[in-house]
Amino acid sequence: MASFDQARSTAAAQPALPAEPLPLHQATGCVLAGALHAQLDVPHAATSAMDGWALGTPTPALHQQNQPHSHDRQSHPAPSWRARPDGAGGPGTLLAPLAEGEAVGVVTGSPVPAGTVSVLRSERAQLQDGTLYAAEQTPDLEPGRNIRPVAVEAAAGDLILPAGERLTAAGAAAAAVAGYDTVQVIPRPRVRLILTGSEVITSGLPGPGEVRDVFGLALPPMLQEAGAQVEDVHRIQDDPAALRALIDQQPAPDLIITTGGTAASRADTLRPVLAELDAEILVSHVDMRPGHPALLARIPGADRTRPGTYILGLPGNPLAGFAALTVLGLPLIIALGGRRPPEPLQAQAAGEVSGAPRRGRGGVRLVPARLSAGVGGPVVHLSEHTQAHMMRGLAQAEIFAVVPAEGLAAGDPTECLEVLGRSDVRSPMPHSGPPRRS
Numbered sequence: 285m286a287s288f289d290q291a292r293s294t295a296a297a298q299p300a301l302p303a304e305p306l307p308l309h310q311a312t313g314c315v316l317a318g319a320l321h322a323q324l325d326v327p328h329a330a331t332s333a334m335d336g337w338a339l340g341t342p343t344p345a346l347h348q349q350n351q352p353h354s355h356d357r358q359s360h361p362a363p364s365w366r367a368r369p370d371g372a373g374g375p376g377t378l379l380a381p382l383a384e385g386e387a388v389g390v391v392t393g394s395p396v397p398a399g400t401v402s403v404l405r406s407e408r409a410q411l412q413d414g415t416l417y418a419a420e421q422t423p424d425l426e427p428g429r430n431i432r433p434v435a436v437e438a439a440a441g442d443l444i445l446p447a448g449e450r451l452t453a454a455g456a457a458a459a460a461v462a463g464y465d466t467v468q469v470i471p472r473p474r475v476r477l478i479l480t481g482s483e484v485i486t487s488g489l490p491g492p493g494e495v496r497d498v499f500g501l502a503l504p505p506m507l508q509e510a511g512a513q514v515e516d517v518h519r520i521q522d523d524p525a526a527l528r529a530l531i532d533q534q535p536a537p538d539l540i541i542t543t544g545g546t547a548a549s550r551a552d553t554l555r556p557v558l559a560e561l562d563a564e565i566l567v568s569h570v571d572m573r574p575g576h577p578a579l580l581a582r583i584p585g586a587d588r589t590r591p592g593t594y595i596l597g598l599p600g601n602p603l604a605g606f607a608a609l610t611v612l613g614l615p616l617i618i619a620l621g622g623r624r625p626p627e628p629l630q631a632q633a634a635g636e637v638s639g640a641p642r643r644g645r646g647g648v649r650l651v652p653a654r655l656s657a658g659v660g661g662p663v664v665h666l667s668e669h670t671q672a673h674m675m676r677g678l679a680q681a682e683i684f685a686v687v688p689a690e691g692l693a694a695g696d697p698t699e700c701l702e703v704l705g706r707s708d709v710r711s712p713m714p715h716s717g718p719p720r721r722s
């Protein structure tokens with residue numbers, strides 16, 4: 285039996301998966317195994333920042349009678365250009381070089397033709413009989429104005445993102461701009477889910493000896509949020525041969541998560557099957573309630589170049605299974621993905637909480653709870669209906685409160701573990717005064 289802290293530190297201590305190249309759309313959310321450097325100058329060509337006209341060197345103004353814009357034509361003749369008819373139809377149009385005195389229409393993003401001095405915005409330009417005039421006193425005539433220079437964002441070879449960072453959605457887009465199609469990342473652990481239980485049904489009202497499934501619905505989004513990728517989901521009866529075949533099925537995933545069958549009755553198949561497969565048991569039971577039969581094991585890979593397959597056995601009692609996922613599964617997935625664990629979150633107990641149910645039996649209690657804002661930071665309010673076989677308390681909870689064996693007094697600092705699968709409904713953790721994070 286591992287203590288609560290031993291169990292989670294064993295899970296957190298597992299080495300990261302080997303890095304591999306992944307297409308950018310699959311790499312988002314993964315940790316970069318190497319730094320990203322620009323593969324080219326960004327932008328790789330000088331382009332217009334405005335819709336308007338690429339201006340060559342101007343022709344001194346000759347048309348003083350008909351110039352638009354000019355209020356003081358005699359003393360300040362406005363410059364003008366011959367407007368070329370072949371303007372850009374879109375940002376992809378490549379334009380021939382500008383001769384002296386020429387202007388050509390461009391759009392935002394157009395590569396500016398050779399010979400461009402600046403870009404005049406369309407709203408500051410006037411075209412009359414094939415001659416282009418600029419509004420008076422426009423800054424658009426300053427050399428370089430409204431032109432995005434080559435490499436202004438990055439020169440080829442510049443560092444775009446360092447190794448060790450998680451690739452965000454914006455980071456993936458920046459990598460694409462910097463010329464990448466694939467990047468070297470630590471992949472999300474690939475997960476096979478095996479849901480056991482001859483009594484488990486997936487729809488309708490359960491009859492005698494039947495129970496509605498909780499894991500098939502809730503585990504995939506929880507695992508996705510934890511940073512894993514669920515590859516395949518299987519449902520089997522309490523049948524050791526079927527379980528063994530699925531654990532053995534190739535190609536092996538990084539992590540197999542089973543539900544049910546972790547205890548020691550005749551219907552409980554996981555431990556005998558793992559013994560047959562010579563699995564290395566990393567955590568056999570955890571000194572916590574609920575979830576104490578949770579198990580973590582590893583089957584070495586056939587070719588020894590891979591770290592093998594981890595097996596996480598979640599107890600079948602619904603709340604016990606989700607507690608075990610939070611305590612063992614989440615730190616394991618974070619470690620395999622090469623990520624940093626989240627900052628621990630602490631809140632204050634709202635009132636007295638009893639600890640281990642039986643004297644002499646240590647261990648922690650994990651109690652579904654909500655948080656409210658208090659003067660000194662968030663305050664923990666335990667849910668009702670939080671026995672191992674129940675879901676009702678967890679359905680309303682934001683966190684699991686970790687209650688030590690000796691219990692809690694009102695105001696005691698309480699470790700909180702976020703309940704997975706709430707990213708669509710999460711509001712900021714309530715606090716007034718400084719949030720307490722240890």
Ligand SMILES: Nc1nc2c(c(=O)[nH]1)N[C@H]1C(S)=C(S)[C@@H](COP(=O)(O)OP(=O)(O)OC[C@H]3O[C@@H](n4cnc5c(N)ncnc54)[C@H](O)[C@@H]3O)O[C@H]1N2
Nearest residue numbers: 481484495496497498499544545546547552599600601604
């Ligand atoms: N003699 C003992 N009995 C039990 C012990 C023990 O130490 N000695 N431990 C208890 C604890 S604690 C737990 S937790 C459970 C663990 O059970 P298993 O992991 O072996 O799970 P099952 O026996 O298959 O099922 C337990 C319970 O959960 C229900 N279940 C299973 N799968 C689902 C599902 N997908 N959706 C909803 N409910 C599910 C199942 O019907 C049972 O009611 O063992 C205790 N017993």
Ligand code: MOO
Nearest residue numbers: 574575576604672
């Ligand atoms: O681990 Mo069991 O969940 O205490 O019922």
